[in-house]
Amino acid sequence: MSMKILAGGSLGVFGLAILASVLFSTPAHTQEPAKKTADQATTDEGKKIYDKYCAWCHGEKGAGDGPGATYQIPRPRDFTSGAYKFRFTPSGDPPLDEDIFKSVAEGFPGTSMPPWKHALTEKQMWAVVHYIKTFSDAFKDAKPKKIEIAKRISPSKESIEKGAKLYKDLKCWECHGDEGRGDGPSAKDLKDDWGNPIRATDLTQPWTFRGGSSHMDIFRNFTTGLNGTPMPSYADTNSDEDRWHLANYVRSMAPEKDPSAATLISSAPIKGPIPDDPESAAWKTAREGFLPFMPQIVEEPRHFTPMVTAAFVRSLYNDNEIAFLIRWSDPTESKDGAAVDAFAIQFPAREGEAGTKPYFLDGDEENPVMLWLWKQGAAGAVELLGKGLKATGPNPKAGTFTKTVASYNKGEYKLLVKYSLKDRPKGTVSFAPGAFIPVALQVWDGGNGEEGPKKGVTTWTWFTLEKPTPVSVYLYTVLAVVGAVVAQGWIVRRVRRS
Numbered sequence: 001m002s003m004k005i006l007a008g009g010s011l012g013v014f015g016l017a018i019l020a021s022v023l024f025s026t027p028a029h030t031q032e033p034a035k036k037t038a039d040q041a042t043t044d045e046g047k048k049i050y051d052k053y054c055a056w057c058h059g060e061k062g063a064g065d066g067p068g069a070t071y072q073i074p075r076p077r078d079f080t081s082g083a084y085k086f087r088f089t090p091s092g093d094p095p096l097d098e099d100i101f102k103s104v105a106e107g108f109p110g111t112s113m114p115p116w117k118h119a120l121t122e123k124q125m126w127a128v129v130h131y132i133k134t135f136s137d138a139f140k141d142a143k144p145k146k147i148e149i150a151k152r153i154s155p156s157k158e159s160i161e162k163g164a165k166l167y168k169d170l171k172c173w174e175c176h177g178d179e180g181r182g183d184g185p186s187a188k189d190l191k192d193d194w195g196n197p198i199r200a201t202d203l204t205q206p207w208t209f210r211g212g213s214s215h216m217d218i219f220r221n222f223t224t225g226l227n228g229t230p231m232p233s234y235a236d237t238n239s240d241e242d243r244w245h246l247a248n249y250v251r252s253m254a255p256e257k258d259p260s261a262a263t264l265i266s267s268a269p270i271k272g273p274i275p276d277d278p279e280s281a282a283w284k285t286a287r288e289g290f291l292p293f294m295p296q297i298v299e300e301p302r303h304f305t306p307m308v309t310a311a312f313v314r315s316l317y318n319d320n321e322i323a324f325l326i327r328w329s330d331p332t333e334s335k336d337g338a339a340v341d342a343f344a345i346q347f348p349a350r351e352g353e354a355g356t357k358p359y360f361l362d363g364d365e366e367n368p369v370m371l372w373l374w375k376q377g378a379a380g381a382v383e384l385l386g387k388g389l390k391a392t393g394p395n396p397k398a399g400t401f402t403k404t405v406a407s408y409n410k411g412e413y414k415l416l417v418k419y420s421l422k423d424r425p426k427g428t429v430s431f432a433p434g435a436f437i438p439v440a441l442q443v444w445d446g447g448n449g450e451e452g453p454k455k456g457v458t459t460w461t462w463f464t465l466e467k468p469t470p471v472s473v474y475l476y477t478v479l480a481v482v483g484a485v486v487a488q489g490w491i492v493r494r495v496r497r498s
């Protein structure tokens with residue numbers, strides 16, 4: 001679960017801190033009967049819970065202005081208007097009690113809103129639901145009606161094609177981009193009803209959807225719209241069938257199964273030159289690892305709202321070079337100005353004992369890191385030596401990049417770097433096949449004002465060059481087969497003879 005939140009990328013320090021305190025301190029799982037009536041005792045109990053757990057983000061009076069709210073995108077909800085995003089009620093209507101309960105229990109991946117079911121009992125969650133309703137007049141005498149979910153249309157090729165056409169015709173791309181990466185022409189200036197900046201969701205990463213990533217969840221959101229946001233309802237303008245086609249199309253933009261964070265990135269050996277073309281067969285067949293970014297919130301200046309949520313990494317090597325092909329979503333291509341798009345791959349600078357990992361934010365004096373940095377506009381990648389966030393500079397023992405190819409297309413970067421394995425200086429990482437080397441990534445979205453320590457980071461994970469399958473393995477296999485055949489023949493002959 002916590003991985004899912006991290007995968008969203010923008011979990012702030014508040015979220016982390018609160019999630020940690022919630023997950024590790026409160027003994028909460030005693031099952032009590034759910035309480036759904038909003039009597040005085042319940043709302044009183046709800047207030048206590050709210051003041052303790054929720055006010056920090058949502059504000060004492062529910063206006064979404066708690067001390068922890070400042071740096072967050074999306075901002076904690078302002079409960080005073082009664083506008084809730086994720087509901088089973090028509091566009092503009094207040095939510096059902098069950099809708100609010102579900103949001104409180106499950107939280108929202110990719111935001112600081114934790115899943116409270118790990119910390120609060122059902123009864124406590126119901127109490128706080130009834131209490132937050134008191135912040136808004138919208139619930140007075142309201143009898144929200146539950147929408148019907150129309151019969152599902154299965155995600156056939158035909159349905160997905162119809163959905164693709166609707167995506168064009170209904171101008172979803174104006175916000176979400178041609179290929180769904182949140183890079184549409186209107187995406188930059190979107191604001192929610194409270195005047196806060198809001199991002200058009202990257203539809204290729206459904207694991208960051210807050211309203212859920214199933215076909216039904218998506219259909220539901222097209223039906224209800226997300227109150228308080230630019231994301232409209234299509235219930236009045238389009239048929240149920242249309243909305244199912246759209247849901248099928250949106251779901252087809254992403255792999256069926258959500259990726260999980262890689263614990264090992266492996267580089268596959270290839271014979272002959274490593275292709276420069278990311279679309280070539282060798283790259284297509286290389287295994288891809290998924291690494292989610294976290295905001296750099298450890299050191300000043302901290303950055304609470306990084307844009308890039310994750311990167312996908314592949315690697316190949318031959319006798320001469322090692323190469324990485326990395327892709328990530330970024331809604332804006334930022335080439336000039338103070339902050340430009342950039343990416344870094346980080347390794348320990350020294351050939352360490354197995355298991356030693358330097359400090360993950362650019363290392364330190366004792367355990368420096370080697371940073372391969374690519375920046376928009378630069379001729380190629382460069383190698384830096386990191387001895388801390390504010391102490392990175394050129395690496396006197398830098399190796400040689402034999403190729404850097406970067407492309408940006410419809411909200412996605414592809415970066416290919418090749419690095420010479422010849423004549424590695426003594427004591428530096430040698431990239432010997434079979435060795436386990438820590439690797440970490442860093443990313444900057446210039447369009448989001450990211451530069452220097454303001455960046456997205458991953459923690460260390462392992463990287464290894466797969467050993468080429470030695471000839472002896474084949475030889476033994478052949479011998480084993482031959483042996484089995486011979487033995488079988490011998491047994492058959494014995495059996496016949498007896």
Ligand code: HEC
Pocket residue numbers: 014015018049050053054055056057058068072074075076077083084085086087100103104108111112113114116128129132210
């Ligand atoms: C660390 C900050 C944080 C804390 C603490 C927090 N929330 Fe939230 N909450 C958020 C954020 C951010 C959102 C907005 C998510 C979005 O817009 O997708 C949110 C949204 C919500 C929503 C809106 C759902 C909707 O459909 O619009 C509800 C309800 C909610 N929170 C209830 C609570 C309750 C109850 C508590 C305490 C038990 C709580 N939150 C504590 C950050 C927080």
Ligand code: HEC
Pocket residue numbers: 074085166167170171172173174175176186190198199200201203208209210211212218221226229230231232234246250
């Ligand atoms: C005017 C801009 C705009 C248009 C047009 C628009 N969207 Fe959105 N959409 C948004 C924004 C903004 C959000 C994110 C809301 C949030 O952060 O809570 C969103 C969210 C979503 C989500 C994710 C909801 C979740 O659970 O997190 C999906 C899926 C989606 N839109 C699909 C579509 C499709 C398909 C269309 C066209 C039929 C469309 N959108 C049209 C702005 C737009």
